Amino acid sequence: xxxxxxxxxxxxxDTEELISVLDSVGLGSFRIISAASMEEAEPHFYEQEIYLVxxxxxxxxxxxxxxxxxxxxxxxxxxxxxxxxxxTKERIQAAFRMGFDTCVALQExxxxxxxxxxxxIRNHLNNDDTMEKISVLQEKAIQDFILLDLIKDYIPRTIWxxxxxxxxxxxxEIPEEERILTIVFGDIKDFTPRTQRMEPKxxxxxxxxxxxxxxxLVYAHDGDIDKYIGDAFLAVFNDPEQAVASMLRIQKxxxxxxxxxxxxxxxxxxxxxxxxxxxxxxxxxGGNQRFDNTLIGDTVNTAARLEAIAPPGGILIxxxxxxxxxxxLPEACGxxxxxxxxxxxxxxxxxxxxxxxxxxxxxxxxL
Numbered sequence: 001x002x003x004x005x006x007x008x009x010x011x012x013x014d015t016e017e018l019i020s021v022l023d024s025v026g027l028g029s030f031r032i033i034s035a036a037s038m039e040e041a042e043p044h045f046y047e048q049e050i051y052l053v054x055x056x057x058x059x060x061x062x063x064x065x066x067x068x069x070x071x072x073x074x075x076x077x078x079x080x081x082x083x084x085x086x087x088t089k090e091r092i093q094a095a096f097r098m099g100f101d102t103c104v105a106l107q108e109x110x111x112x113x114x115x116x117x118x119x120x121i122r123n124h125l126n127n128d129d130t131m132e133k134i135s136v137l138q139e140k141a142i143q144d145f146i147l148l149d150l151i152k153d154y155i156p157r158t159i160w161x162x163x164x165x166x167x168x169x170x171x172x173e174i175p176e177e178e179r180i181l182t183i184v185f186g187d188i189k190d191f192t193p194r195t196q197r198m199e200p201k202x203x204x205x206x207x208x209x210x211x212x213x214x215x216x217l218v219y220a221h222d223g224d225i226d227k228y229i230g231d232a233f234l235a236v237f238n239d240p241e242q243a244v245a246s247m248l249r250i251q252k253x254x255x256x257x258x259x260x261x262x263x264x265x266x267x268x269x270x271x272x273x274x275x276x277x278x279x280x281x282x283x284x285x286g287g288n289q290r291f292d293n294t295l296i297g298d299t300v301n302t303a304a305r306l307e308a309i310a311p312p313g314g315i316l317i318x319x320x321x322x323x324x325x326x327x328x329l330p331e332a333c334g335x336x337x338x339x340x341x342x343x344x345x346x347x348x349x350x351x352x353x354x355x356x357x358x359x360x361x362x363x364x365x366x367l
Contacts, residue, residue, distance in 0.1 A: 004048040005117075007034045008041045009056040009083065013109055021114040027121055038065045045075060051124050052117055056083045056106075063098065070099035077127060079120035083109065158224045158236065158282075159293050174293055176283040182243040182275060182321060183300050184223070185307035186214065186250075187232035189270040207231060210269045213253055221246035226295060232307075236295065240277050240324045244351070245360045247273050247315050251352055255313070274306025276318040302346075305339040311350060319347040329354060 007015060015032045022030055033048065035041035038061045044050065055062050069075040079101040084091050087105040095103045101120055104112050152160055162174055188194075188210060195203045211233065215225055218235045221242040226234045237243035251271065258268040278299035284291045302318060310316035322329065333354050336345040 002049070003028065003030045003051050004044070005030050005032050005052045005054065005121075006041060006044050006048070006050050007032055007054045008036075008038065008059055008062060009034070009054065010036070010058040011056075013054070013083075013113070015054075015113075017110075018114045018117055022118065022121065025118060027118070027125065030121075038062055045069070045078075050078050051121050053078060053080045054083065054113070054117075055080055055100075058085065066100070067098045077124065079124055081113075081116055081120060156224050156226045156236075156293075157219075158226075174284065176281055178279060178281045180278065181280050181295075181299070182237040182240040182277040182324070183280065183295070183303035184218075184235040184237065184243055184247060184273065184275050185232060185303045186235070186247070186271045186273040187230075187307060189272060189312040191231035194267050206267065206269075210271075213257070214250055214271075217246050217250050217253070221249075234295075234300075234303075240275075240321050241360070243275055243277075244315070244317065244321070244325065244355070247275065248352065248355055248358075248360055249362075251313060251315060252356055270312045272307050272310040272312055273315045274303050274308070274310050274317075275315065275321050276303040276306055277321040277324045278302070301341065302339065305341065306348060308340070309337060309348075313352070314350050315352040317349050317351055319349070322349050327351075 005015070005018070007013065012034065015034075019030055019032065022028070030051065033044055035044070037059060042065070053066065055066055057063055066080055069078075070080065076099075080099075082095045082100045082103045083106055084095065084103050085106055087103070087108070092103050102116050104116050159174070166174060195206065198206065207228075210231075211228060214233055214235075218225055221237070222239065223235050223237040223242060223246055226236050228234075235243070235246070237246070251273070254269055254271065258270070261268050276299055278297070280295045280297040280299045282293060282295055285294050285296070286292050306316045306318060329349050329351065333351060334347055334349045337348050338344070339346050
């Protein structure tokens with residue numbers, strides 16, 4: 001749209017010099033639209049891109065209408081140069097109070113109009129440029145916000161929270177960290193034979209119906225889903241009691257859901273769960289272009305081994321986790337196992353049947 005100067009004057013004024021001067025100082029090409037009344041002028045505010053209004057105070061309703069327009073957000077940025085009959089201190093102050101940008105006496109139009117118009121138009125052009133840059137930045141910020149919101153659901157919350165903290169501190173790498181954590185592995189019994197006959201979209205639906213329950217109850221107990229691995233999940237807890245409580249509630253909920261699924265002719269979902277507590281390192285693994293901040297250590301491997309030998313629908317914990325819990329269990333719950341990849345026998349405990357009626361398996365009042 002062509003840049004326009006709107007002239008609202010009782011008598012015609014010579015604007016040729018103004019057009020020429022604006023072009024000569026590098027402000028570009030403008031056209032003048034002249035109007036003899038406010039009724040004639042008003043439509044142009046909505047139809048043209050107005051960069052300057054030259055208004056004669058002698059035009060009926062000009063002051064009132066333009067004052068109102070300058071108070072409107074839509075037109076407040078449009079500069080108004082007021083032509084006044086006589087240059088007096090009082091008249092100029094009154095014009096500024098009404099929101100107009102500058103004044104030129106009628107007898108000074110030929111000498112001063114262009115010089116007074118140049119800074120007003122230059123400022124308007126600069127504002128346009130600034131607003132365009134702000135608009136681009138706002139659009140990019142919205143896109144970045146959506147991107148971050150999207151990415152957030154695809155990485156562990158632990159990493160997200162640490163990354164946010166480090167970004168705030170302008171650090172560009174998450175360092176390695178060694179901690180004592182409780183690691184939980186769970187996978188679905190007979191997943192492969194159950195899903196071989198399913199269409200891929202139904203396999204995804206089946207997995208999501210399982211992991212919706214897992215994620216909800218892991219996060220309800222202040223845990224974090226570190227990753228999903230096919231039909232398995234790896235969850236992390238700072239507190240072993242919360243880890244056990246979470247898994248007890250998950251197994252109880254699937255007992256109930258499986259009854260409903262069976263009555264609808266749907267495949268049941270039965271998890272094996274293994275839990276172990278011990279030292280792990282959270283570190284960066286990968287190349288320069290792609291890192292995975294992951295959990296490394298024998299504790300992770302042990303939890304995976306426990307899950308592999310856990311009974312379907314059960315929970316198998318290590319002796320280390322039992323000790324951390326301070327939990328006394330009947331000997332009938334325990335047994336020794338030679339876990340794959342480890343030297344010597346390990347004491348392990350199957351706890352679900354014993355603890356599923358305990359307070360740990362019930363929803364806390366705060367949840």
